Amino acid sequence: MSRFDYKTAGVDIDAGKYAIELMKEHVKSTETPGVISDIGGFGGLFQPDLEGYKNPVFVSGADGVGTKLKIAFMLDRHDTVGIDCVAMCVNDVVCTGAVPLFFLDYIATGKLEPKKIATLVKGISDGCKTAGCAIIGGETAEMPGFYANGEYDIAGFAVGVVDRDNIIDGSKINEGDVVLGIPSSGLHSNGFSLVRRILFEQHKLKVDTYIELLGKSLGEELLHPTKIYVPHVKRVQRVAKLKGIAHITGGGIIENVPRIIPQGLIAEINVKSWQIPPVFTLIKKLGQIENMEMFRTFNMGIGMVMVAAPKDAEFIVKELTGEGACVIGRITRGTGGIKLC
Known part of the structure; x- marks a missing residue:
């Protein structure tokens, strides 16, 4: 009888560890003073500097890139869709007047390719640096048989902060504005x-x-x-x-x-x-x-x-x-x- 392990089922744990090593440099480049944890833990830790906020309110947003990913697959180019993922989240959060603090990503694929995943995270880090927020964690899931060969999905989650008195919600809009x-x-x-x-x-x-x-x-x-x-x-x-x-x-x-x-x-x-x-x-x-x-x-x-x-x-x-x-x-x-x- 053949012996089975996780790798024969399509999940390569070693590839996952290698992907984490490749992406660490990109994640590190987004660090801000509030980051107090390293990648690889069970949760991302962030201590916000709330000095100057009288009544701080946290604002969150989650989104993905949608079927634009199909274009990335066609071109076999994966260095920009991470920027899209960050943008779709932080652009929503900033609509309230909030300052984005940190970001988490979720990447799922049928077969984990460490260098491709690292390229995706490089795009995410580029987006986070533009938005001024830190990557404090995420998840990379290898799901054999669930995605077509060479394809993946990516989603993100951002958190920001705004003083309650400064929330922008449209309620003060008047005729003539x-x-x-x-x-x-x-x-x-x-x-x-x-x-x-x-x-x-x-x-x-x-x-x-x-x-x-x-x-x-x-x-x-x-x-x-x-x-x-x-x-x-x-x-x-x-x-x-x-x-x-x-x-x-x-x-x-x-x-x-x-x-x-x-x-x-x-x-x-x-x-x-x-x-x-x-x-x-x-x-x-x-x-x-x-x-x-x-x-x-x-x-x-x-x-x-x-x-x-x-x-x-x-x-x-x-x-x-x-x-x-x-x-x-x-x-x-x-x-x-x-x-x-």
Whole structure:
């Protein structure tokens, strides 16, 4: 009778240990003063510096990268999706005015490839350094037979802190306030099921196809990582008081902006106030997608929306000089939360 062990069942414990050794350097590079534990323990330990907070509130967020991972598999490039994972979490957390403190990741795969996992964690560490938070733990799971060869899933969890008196929740938004937008870096991490259906299934394009409209290959455009807006929000908070922040993810501007608008008010958005990136033009044309559906599915070039008093708008745009921030609308009376015009 044959002898069995965990490795013959598809789980390589030694590969897992090797992966941890490879990723330690990347995790270490994100350390902040609050980190008091090393990778490999049963729990990540973090001691926040709460000096200056009168009534600190912890804010958490969890998310993944979605089917954008399929693009990474097609290109066999895995150094950017970790940035996406961090971005999708910290961009939500910062919408409350919170400062991200730490991050944990979860990576699951059918067969553990240590160097690939280390590359993923390198992307996560790059994202965390941009957001100013530390990686304090995570999980790498080898699940043979559960994922296709060469594929994996990645998800993350972020925690931040904000003083209760400084929470940004949209409740102070008034008629006449200004709506500002900060450009996205492209598709970010939303709508890829539709994108793949149109570009790869319907039109049979390849990831290495050069697209004249984009000025680059299709894969290069699609895999561009999600912009992390934590530094932008921090800069703005130094010069102005924000009343509302919306991260434009799944559901686009149409679904996300109303989440911060009080009842009886709407955000009137001038869709001609910014330049829509060509990737959205390409998708719209090839998929014959209606305009409203585009704005309900994709960010359409605006990754973060801020609402502030009119007197602060000029300071915000000036503070974000070089970032392309601009006024994209106004708050008026109405129902439904949003109106595109």
